[in-house]
Amino acid sequence: MTLAWSHDFLGFKMAALMDQVLLEGEFMLFPKKKGIYKLTLTRRGLYYSPVSNSNTVYEEKCILISDIVGCRCLEKGGNVTLQGAILPSSISSPSLPTSNSTDSNPKTKDAKVYLQKEPELLTFPSNYFLRAPDSDTYGFVVYAYPFKKKLFSSKTSRSRLVVAFEMAHSSVDLLEEKKKETLKWQKAISLLARDPHIAKEDTSSSVQTPQGKLLVLINPHSGPGKAYTIFKSEIVPMLYEANIPYTAVITDHAGHASELMKEICLSDWYGVVIVSGDGLIFETINGIMQRDDWASSINVPIGCLPGGSGNALCCSINYAAGEPLDPMVLHSTFILAKHHVVPMDLVIVQIPNRSIFSFLSVTWGIMADIDYESERYRNLGEARFTLGAIKRIVSLRTYRGRISFLPVAEYTPNEMMKPKKVLTKVRRFSLRSRSNSKNTLDNGDSESSPRLTTKRSFNTEISENGLADGNQPCGEVGLVGTRKTEDGSGDMTPNAQRVDSDNMIILSETQELRVEKETYSGKKSDFSPVPTPLLPPLNQDVPDNWVQLEGGFVLIAAVYQTHLGSDMLAAPEAHLCDGHINLMMVREGISRNALLNLFLSFGQGGHVHSPYVESVKVLAFRLEPETKTGNIMIDGERFEPCSLQAQILPGLARVMAIK
Numbered sequence: 133m134t135l136a137w138s139h140d141f142l143g144f145k146m147a148a149l150m151d152q153v154l155l156e157g158e159f160m161l162f163p164k165k166k167g168i169y170k171l172t173l174t175r176r177g178l179y180y181s182p183v184s185n186s187n188t189v190y191e192e193k194c195i196l197i198s199d200i201v202g203c204r205c206l207e208k209g210g211n212v213t214l215q216g217a218i219l220p221s222s223i224s225s226p227s228l229p230t231s232n233s234t235d236s237n238p239k240t241k242d243a244k245v246y247l248q249k250e251p252e253l254l255t256f257p258s259n260y261f262l263r264a265p266d267s268d269t270y271g272f273v274v275y276a277y278p279f280k281k282k283l284f285s286s287k288t289s290r291s292r293l294v295v296a297f298e299m300a301h302s303s304v305d306l307l308e309e310k311k312k313e314t315l316k317w318q319k320a321i322s323l324l325a326r327d328p329h330i331a332k333e334d335t336s337s338s339v340q341t342p343q344g345k346l347l348v349l350i351n352p353h354s355g356p357g358k359a360y361t362i363f364k365s366e367i368v369p370m371l372y373e374a375n376i377p378y379t380a381v382i383t384d385h386a387g388h389a390s391e392l393m394k395e396i397c398l399s400d401w402y403g404v405v406i407v408s409g410d411g412l413i414f415e416t417i418n419g420i421m422q423r424d425d426w427a428s429s430i431n432v433p434i435g436c437l438p439g440g441s442g443n444a445l446c447c448s449i450n451y452a453a454g455e456p457l458d459p460m461v462l463h464s465t466f467i468l469a470k471h472h473v474v475p476m477d478l479v480i481v482q483i484p485n486r487s488i489f490s491f492l493s494v495t496w497g498i499m500a501d502i503d504y505e506s507e508r509y510r511n512l513g514e515a516r517f518t519l520g521a522i523k524r525i526v527s528l529r530t531y532r533g534r535i536s537f538l539p540v541a542e543y544t545p546n547e548m549m550k551p552k553k554v555l556t557k558v559r560r561f562s563l564r565s566r567s568n569s570k571n572t573l574d575n576g577d578s579e580s581s582p583r584l585t586t587k588r589s590f591n592t593e594i595s596e597n598g599l600a601d602g603n604q605p606c607g608e609v610g611l612v613g614t615r616k617t618e619d620g621s622g623d624m625t626p627n628a629q630r631v632d633s634d635n636m637i638i639l640s641e642t643q644e645l646r647v648e649k650e651t652y653s654g655k656k657s658d659f660s661p662v663p664t665p666l667l668p669p670l671n672q673d674v675p676d677n678w679v680q681l682e683g684g685f686v687l688i689a690a691v692y693q694t695h696l697g698s699d700m701l702a703a704p705e706a707h708l709c710d711g712h713i714n715l716m717m718v719r720e721g722i723s724r725n726a727l728l729n730l731f732l733s734f735g736q737g738g739h740v741h742s743p744y745v746e747s748v749k750v751l752a753f754r755l756e757p758e759t760k761t762g763n764i765m766i767d768g769e770r771f772e773p774c775s776l777q778a779q780i781l782p783g784l785a786r787v788m789a790i791k
């Protein structure tokens with residue numbers, strides 16, 4: 133009862149806070165200038181209605197703060213000229229200045245030289261952003277994107293709304309006062325648009341958000357090759373509206389983003405925004421992770437705007453924010469304009485002689501083949517996957533191999549998809565805690581103790597070669613099976629996961645894999661590899677408490693984002709930072725018809741209920757393909773079929789998203 137009351141009370145307080153009047157004033161609508169309007173600004177919205185001398189009651193209009201991307205003072209002038217991108221020499225105009233850098237390191241030189249070039253200039257008509265006829269007109273322009281019902285559809289999507297207000301003559305007469313008053317409104321609306329909970333006194337401060345510039349990287353060849361056109365026509369205007377400064381660079385060649393990430397001073401930038409498909413995001417993350425200072429550099433917020441054919445991360449970010457996927461560019465740019473910096477899981481994938489940092493998926497079997505083989509139809513955009521799927525289903529293959537994994541909760545094999553001829557070896561987990569392990573923090577009798585956990589940071593178990601001694605931690609980290617409550621009396625609900633305020637993923641009361649931010653950060657002058665305590669060396673057996681399945685498969689997919697494409701809701705339960713990998717397996721024996729239906733149900737995530745799909749949440753896995761034909765795709769990048777293993781790195785990266 134008390135709880136309900138306090139909850140209601142909090143809700144009431146929050147509602148009162150949202151309705152608290154922050155500013156009030158009188159303005160005219162620009163450019164109509166008819167009549168005076170009373171304006172009221174609260175954290176919920178900007179309300180305006182005509183001031184009437186008669187008894188006529190006018191409807192009050194409201195622009196919701198949650199729909200506003202920015203607010204600018206009415207500026208004098210005609211057309212608006214904004215910065216486009218720095219073009220690579222291969223497609224640049226002759227006006228690009230050449231470098232006079234004296235840096236002797238060719239790599240550093242390239243990166244610096246590139247950022248010294250002048251961007252292309254873009255011109256927008258004056259009526260697009262609303263401009264004042266003279267410098268004595270004071271007012272502000274609000275740029276918002278409220279939801280509107282789509283024509284001939286039950287769906288809604290955001291659409292642009294520009295409303296400008298000019299200071300009413302009567303309200304403030306002195307020019308300087310008018311200027312000050314206008315600035316006050318412009319600042320307050322801009323700040324509220326970024327954070328509606330900002331303190332009232334801060335709405336008049338000079339705080340600028342986001343602080344610093346964005347580095348925007350555009351791949352001119354991604355998807356149907358329209359990334360730069362999209363940037364110029366749709367993204368640049370909204371960045372201007374939201375007052376977000378940026379420098380945009382068009383990539384010159386494959387690997388260019390990675391080179392830039394390795395060489396530039398990342399602290400010069402507020403964040404890095406990718407206008408491309410997932411390939412350039414992959415390059416960016418892996419470029420950062422090759423730096424000596426990866427531990428601090430990976431904190432740079434990464435934004436993504438769709439320019440490719442799949443745009444899986446963009447889809448996942450939109451989905452997590454509750455924003456529509458269509459039209460993608462509009463909604464993704466809206467998120468970027470209003471973003472918060474949110475932690476995102478990465479997965480380290482070890483293949484022989486190399487570690488790769490993945491943010492999306494590892495696929496093998498038919499999904500990987502469709503992804504790779506449909507590359508040649510990239511001009512079709514997203515439709516390339518449908519065409520590729522039909523082709524692959526017609527000539528269906530089985531892929532033989534072994535998958536081993538460390539599940540989050542107890543694994544129950546899918547009986548229906550276990551054909552008799554397939555050997556399925558299931559290793560059960562041991563609840564035995566390795567009390568002799570040097571990593572065990574608990575002492576005493578672990579077997580009977582309800583505390584079976586080890587709290588330790590990632591960098592405590594690295595062996596000399598940078599890989600963990602897999603036998604040590606796996607007995608304690610990610611224990612599965614019957615788990616005991618604090619008093620040792622009964623089962624705990626599996627997957628009792630939460631993210632605490634320090635961005636530590638806590639798997640459950642008795643099963644903890646803590647990734648403490650300080651473990652990654654700290655000033656490191658020399659390169660130290662990312663610790664992987666859950667993974668044994670690739671050439672050694674997996675620990676006893678992993679599950680192993682072997683035989684024929686049609687697909688194996690490890691997915692850590694919701695989407696693998698706009699019509700592929702691959703892991704509906706996934707979240708940007710939930711600390712686990714969704715492992716999906718379809719074993720051999722599925723008919724073409726059933727497989728086709730499975731692919732058709734991917735769009736809405738219906739495949740997870742299919743009896744042919746085994747879904748397991750895991751912390752780590754190892755894939756050992758026996759079939760050497762086909763492809764392994766990591767975040768859409770192709771690799772030869774080879775043994776690989778992977779482990780989740782909870783919340784290691786930062787993305788610009790909305791929780």
Ligand SMILES: Nc1ncnc2c1ncn2[C@@H]1O[C@H](COP(=O)(O)OP(=O)(O)OP(=O)(O)O)[C@@H](O)[C@H]1O
Nearest residue numbers: 354355383384385408409410411412440441442443
């Ligand atoms: N200027 C360039 N010329 C040629 N290739 C480039 C250039 N810039 C980037 N690339 C490469 O293009 C590849 C494909 O890019 P990306 O994945 O972004 O687009 P996509 O494949 O169309 O999209 P998606 O991954 O969403 O299907 C990347 O691997 C990247 O390294």
